[in-house]
Amino acid sequence: MARVYAVASAKGGVGKTTTTANLGTTLAMAGHDVVVVDGDLGMPNLAGALGVDPDGATLHDVLTGEAAVEAAVYEGPAGLSVLPGSNALEAFATANAKELEPVVSALEASYDIVIIDTGAGLSDDTFVPLKLADEVVLVSTTERESLGDTEKTRQLAERIGADVVGVVLTRVNQSNPNADVVASLLDAGVIAVVPEDPAIREALSTQIPVVARSPDSIAAAGYRALAEALTGKP
Ligand code: ADP
Ligand code: MG
Structure with missing residues (x-):
């Protein structure tokens, strides 16, 4: 039986998509059969982070019943499968996140x-994946605002009975608050720390995830630690 993870935080720009791309690639590199799904129906940019250019069906077509799931799956790095979204505004208007369950x-x-x-945010785009996931991986920077918004996502997950495995702290640098501050604002254990790393931006510009492009970078090490924390092996 497959394990389903949702990567979530109510705050934008904290590294959810980067985390999904690098976690998926790391697990694919380790030999797992992995698919990543772009559940951000309004601003889908997972495909770009993975060098996938969907030239046919997307998740949005699957959600509206216009395409079969298999028709919208593309091959990413290391054999990772990618189910991308559509960037067309009209696609967002017609797709319903509630249709994600059969997908x-x-x-x-x-x-x-x-x-x-x-x-x-806390709309159906987030709510539905939280409900479908076996485990929710929270993502937050260590800024107070980000931790506070992520705590809201944690509370939503708790309210609907979703299992939160912990938080990935991203873009961490020395000027950030310490572990006590993090713990006082967000009621979730830290499962991995990904430092602020220019290699992430370089990776994004080449559309190759950092774990594949710069495996020796500090960010890649953080993502490998996350994969290990989730699956119990390197
Ligand atoms: P979200 O999906 O939560 O909106 P993204 O994954 O798109 O966030 O990341 C937002 C921005 O932060 C991107 O430009 C990304 O390159 C950058 N970023 C994410 N993680 C790091 C990191 N560890 N170091 C440097 N930049 C990062
Ligand atoms: Mg994103």
């Missing part, structure tokens, strides 16, 4: 691991 069920039958990237 994820279909993927669970074909893959070992399903990872759903989610959008900011």
